[in-house]
Amino acid sequence: MSFKAIIFDCDGVIVDTETISNNIFQAKLAALGHSLTDQDIQTLFTGYTTEKNLETVTEILGYSLPKNFKSELKAAYQAEMERHLECIPGIPEILQSLNCPFAMATNAHRSDMEFKLVKLGLNQIFTQRFCVEDVKQPKPSPDLYLLASKNLGVHAKDCLVIEDSIAGIKAGVAAGMTVFAFSEQMNESEQLKAGASRCFDSMRELKHQLEEMGLSRQIAI
Numbered sequence: 001m002s003f004k005a006i007i008f009d010c011d012g013v014i015v016d017t018e019t020i021s022n023n024i025f026q027a028k029l030a031a032l033g034h035s036l037t038d039q040d041i042q043t044l045f046t047g048y049t050t051e052k053n054l055e056t057v058t059e060i061l062g063y064s065l066p067k068n069f070k071s072e073l074k075a076a077y078q079a080e081m082e083r084h085l086e087c088i089p090g091i092p093e094i095l096q097s098l099n100c101p102f103a104m105a106t107n108a109h110r111s112d113m114e115f116k117l118v119k120l121g122l123n124q125i126f127t128q129r130f131c132v133e134d135v136k137q138p139k140p141s142p143d144l145y146l147l148a149s150k151n152l153g154v155h156a157k158d159c160l161v162i163e164d165s166i167a168g169i170k171a172g173v174a175a176g177m178t179v180f181a182f183s184e185q186m187n188e189s190e191q192l193k194a195g196a197s198r199c200f201d202s203m204r205e206l207k208h209q210l211e212e213m214g215l216s217r218q219i220a221i
Contacts, residue, residue: 047165
């Protein structure tokens with residue numbers, strides 16, 4: 001495999017927010033009398049926009065959400081991020097060692113994306129970053145990844161996507177890109193079924209793969 005650029009997802013790949021958001025969704029649904037397993041949460045909500053997730057919740061419940069559901073959800077999420085937001089272990093070292101162009105493409109809103117990057121000191125590293133407001137259709141549509149590759153000046157087929165969610169994997173594949181999937185908190189078989197070419201369960205493993213392809217300098221994690 002040979003690539004000229006890397007495009008990273010954000011949540012669950014760069015920053016450890018999937019656990020936070022999934023736990024909050026799980027608790028909020030339980031409070032409404034509907035319990036979901038961790039696997040259900042991953043399949044139904046991980047990688048999609050907040051708007052899509054709220055539609056899914058409404059479909060699951062079979063009735064309209066309470067008027068304060070969205071605001072309470074956002075407040076709980078923001079509070080947890082303020083207290084517990086961290087990078088995925090090994091990501092800072094990977095970003096420092098890359099010797100190819102790279103970008104971020106996320107289904108998050110711009111305000112959320114900027115908050116996370118500034119809080120973790122990554123806003124100066126990701127000079128090329130794209131969010132849901134930049135495109136007509138969010139993931140699993142390919143729009144975000146195609147926009148990122150266009151701005152990087154690299155053909156889609158020469159881009160490597162680093163994803164974790166099923167929606168994100170499908171978006172990368174639909175864009176004509178190769179997708180490597182981070183499987184630490186996700187179902188690897190489902191990731192492969194969605195089109196991932198390869199799965200890895202730690203950033204140390206990804207770092208080794210990038211070094212083998214000449215996309216990263218050797219640096220200890």
